Amino acid sequence: MVKTAFEEDIMSIDELEVFTLKVISVGVGDDELPALGELVAKLEIDNVFQASEPFSDLAYNCICDGLDDIFSEGDVFTNGDDYYAACKQLGAMIEDKFASWQIAPSRAMIDEIVDAFDVRDRMKNYFDDSNSHYTTRPAEPRLLETLSIDDLFSRDR
Known part of the structure; x- marks a missing residue:
């Protein structure tokens, strides 16, 4: 709404600056940051620098939170x-x-x-x-241990 008011010359650049700086100081949620970023981008060069740092800080805090x-x-x-x-x-x-x-x-x-x-x-x-959802099969005993193998060198024969 504010963007439209500015684009249709209902709101001056000075009023846009005051509004934008006030919104930045109050803070907004991360869902409103894109619209606020568009307002900051519309400010004149001098005003952009004045608003950029607090806006960046606000965005940084939103991300950290x-x-x-x-x-x-x-x-x-x-x-x-x-x-x-x-x-x-x-x-x-x-x-x-x-x-x-x-x-x-x-x-x-x-x-x-x-x-x-x-x-x-x-x-x-x-x-x-993510690995806790998978179960591993128990290790199979070695094949040689489970089979009874004739001892070829046994003297019992």
């Missing part, structure tokens, strides 16, 4: 139990999520989120849990 809801372990561990591949996959997923909100995250921000996700511990639990 909703790690389990936003990133599925099944998606993160698509390459099996390769720790470095999982970290790379999660980093790409984080970048994609930020891009959907019109934000270019810093490398430090991505690294902090990857650290907060605790890939190594989650990987261990994920693969331990």
Whole structure:
């Protein structure tokens, strides 16, 4: 609604800036971040820089608060139990999520989120849990132990 008001010249750029900064300071859920990102992108150059950092912080906090809801372990561990591949996959997923909100995250921000996700511990639990559904057959006794074999060198013959 605000975007439409701005596009139809009902709302000025200054009013859009005040509204956007107020919404950022109050906070929104992750489902409203894409729309808020569009508003931030509409601000003029000076105003974008003023809104970008608090908006990035808001998005960062939303991701940290909703790690389990936003990133599925099944998606993160698509390459099996390769720790470095999982970290790379999660980093790409984080970048994609930020891009959907019109934000270019810093490398430090991505690294902090990857650290907060605790890939190594989650990987261990994920693969331990997924392997617990399978049962293994008991090992078969060795064939030589079960068959009675004639001793060719026995003197009892």
